[in-house]
Amino acid sequence: MLLPSERRWYHQVLVYGLLIGGLVVVAVPFLLMVSTSLKPQQYTFEYPPRLIPRRVTFNNYVQALSKDMFFLYFMNSLGVAVSTTTSTVVISSLLAYAFGRLDFPGKEPLFYVFLVGMMIPAVTLIIPQFLVAKALKLLNSHAGLVIVYVTMNLSMQTFLLRGFFESIPSELEDAVRIDGGGRWTIFWRIILPLSRPGLATVAIFTFLYSWDEFPWAHVAIKETTRRTLPIAIALFQNQHLTQWGQVFAASIVGLIPVVTVFALFQRHFIRGVARSGLKG
Amino acid sequence: MKRKNWTMALLSGMLILGLVLTACGGAEEAAAPPEPTEPPVPTEAPIEAPTEAPTEPPEPTEAPEPVAVTYWHTMSDAEVEAMEEVIAMFEAEHPDIHIEMTRYAYDDFKSALLTSLAGGEGPDTARLDIIWVPELAEMEALVALDEAMEDFDGIAAKTFPGPLATNHWKGHYYGLPQDTNTQVLLWHKVLFDEAGIDSPPATLEEFKESACALSKGEEQYGYAMGGTYFWAPAPVFYAMGGKVVDEDITTAEGYINGPESVAAFQMLVDMYNEGCLSPNLLGGGVGTSDGHATGLYAMIIDGPWMVDIYKADFPDFEVNFAPIPNGPDGTTSSVVGGQDIVVFDGSEHKEAAMEWARFLLSEEAQLKMAERGVIPTLSTVIGDPSLPDYFGVFLEQLKTAQARVPHPQWGDMDGAINNAYQRMLRGEQTVQEALDQAAQEIDALLAQ
């Protein structure tokens, strides 16, 4: 916004001030979560509420993590999320290539059909999806979760990648064509490698979605050993009492992979967003 | 170029990892048919084999594959532990049946159950909240156990009539009462001592007085309720002589808005307006369980599960139970809650499922669950020394506790009363007006 020549020292102060102020607003709820996870249940609703616990206990973490196969659910979620992410990256890039760089009859209407997929609330489709999954013998399996997750993400990710692929100059394709390569070679050797940031973006969004998804996972999996993390967290809320400390402790542990994935990919991610044509 | 190769390698690696993980999930599924936990003991219950699943082809009586009966529930951790022992006992007696239990989150249980039933993947049995039984019976999702089980009458005769009645719909019984409960008064002895009151209130008059004596602005409330859904005011409502509908469930007019009902709600509204009833019941405040243990609420009305809950989360707190104070006519009452065991019409192992239901109503199973605060429905176990002490007050209360309306539309009726209660508390209507409206709405539902 400001050119180097216009910058004064007070501008820096203002910028930092605002950013840190905003940071406080953003961070306070998280701090609260951490603080509550370290308090014994009796202090959850103490008045006046204290951000710094009067008594620190790690019992909530111990309880949460040792309860009911928490670690197993965690690993299940991890496996499902990784599978969903890789499959989505693959399938949506195939779709995006077709929509972004190839021509075929029915291209535009088909694309709109995909867009509509983005607008349907997922919760609406659960029962018929259940019926289809059952017919295909996908129930009660992680494959069933992955397949539905991939499908539900397809619209958004294809849309995103399409913009990305469209922005790659066509001259690069010519080089491959001269060498006698076909569409697949172009896809594999030119488009994909140049789209790392876009693929990273897809990866992050998909991982996030898969990690946190609840309604489908709750219904599609009944074998307790195959359940995913959000279910474990939901089970902390009893019919009669919410064990806030444990819920938050479990949630914090559940945040770790997501934050890690984001931290790892964020550089690519932002560059990816920039060039994805998401913005235009 | 190096980076490109690295990326390719990473992507391929992830792809392979992903496929492997998914394949493992699939492999697990292939190995799904459960293995018997013990080798089949030929001398035990050989009669089971021929009565199993009449729809399946007759199996050879030598070492039959154990039938897996699925059982869905929403039990708490403590209850689950006891139930695991019950299952072990059952499987020891019935080596050809294996029980697979799955726990669901309470708030989402109904939707998960319905989705699965819609897809034909429902469980064989489930522990359902008693108020759902008429609904599901109406949808023809449940087996009428009084027809399907020959010994039904014998078993039913041994249960408490109140809980049994929750399974009744249109002339048939669609389940058996697995456990029951009711609500009683919990009073905070320390706070009572501080205020100079040495015993819990015996009448509802005293109840109101003590509640107000124990209220100090926002620091402390004499009484708190969990919300405005009917379950919360029900004990006081019934103790005051209130009724929702007539005995034959034909009309609410004159009942939910009858003089006793109005008096009951009026008392609560007065307590609220005078600051003796905590405002948390309108939403967004501190819950009753937390509040009572931390001394915010001197009295709450709740069920037997509080013992285990407090043991786990508030180990230093000492729970004190007392019966619901007597109403104007000198009698007490409360509301019946509980769960019923049902067998689903879509089950492919109905015989085995009913065997499981039978076992859940055996004395051993009921007493085992009682260890964890689950009140038995078998009247024959009353007086058994192994029952926890605090059961005494609940079992006594059960003698006078009343069931809510067993009707498929109960959910909406509850909503009507809930909304009425909200309107009265907010001063939008008088108690009489609010209940008159509720009566109209309930009558409309009954007419459907």
Place this chain on the structure above:
Amino acid sequence: MATSTGERIELEARPSLPARGLALLRQVYRARTAYLFLFPGLILFTAFVIYPMLYSLRISFYDWNVIKPAKSEFVGLDNYQMLLSAPVFRRAVLNTLAYTAITVPGQMTLALIVAVLLDQKIRGKTFFRVAYYLPVITSWVIVTLIFEYLFNSQAGMINYLLRDVLHLVDEPIRWLADPVLAMVPINLLGIWKGVGWSAIIMLAALQEIPGELLEAAAVDGAGPWSRLRGITLPLLRPTLVFLLVVLVIGGLNVYISVLLMTDGGQPLDLTHSVLTLMVKETFDRLNFGGGAAISYLLTAFVFFISVLQIRLLRRRVEY
């Protein structure tokens, strides 16, 4: 294909049906590799989105019995009619529209400020980026619980601050007990959770603006504010349009936060969003046909609004 002479029109008279069909087939054949690329995604999409959508549409015309579908009774448009005249539904629509109208501009404005700030030359860029993005990557369930806890009327931090620290109010505010006030934590949550997402996208767009443009304008005497108005914002336009469309879709589909905080529309069914109402109808009241009707009305509305936005607002940006 402009035709200037009658002769040309004759020559270009529409080919016969079979001839057109053949031409189409030829096109399809030539594009066959494209279809191969489309194949996996298309299969999944058809099975798990298209079919369920059509199934759902069908249900909405019935009084659907989910256990024994064969016994369902055809009711035509009754479900839709009942909905549109039900006060509960209208209130849910109102709540949802209000939520969208508040959270979308809220998110976009704050995001723009954050993006501009993050675009400046500062230390710790990565730290700030990750920090502002944290709410985005935390699940809705968790953040809703946190906000519920924050806004607890008796022991929550917000009331504590308002009463005992800032002395702005005398009585504790009963946020979630009031049908209108309950919207405050819900909307704040929506904005808080989404700002980071929009900010990152805007930041990326800002970084694409060529520095020379801004410098040239400065040389011409334009100060920072007029540069913002005259160059930056217009160049950001496609991004802003995209964000608007996506955020509006998200706003109209608000669900989990409302469900958890209001316990499904409490009090008095006045705090429902369209989706929470739909879930209640379907899974609580077992009115599957009605629930399907709600979801169709919502989807249609979302589609309509999105297309409207794209059509009206999308314009090519000239340098």
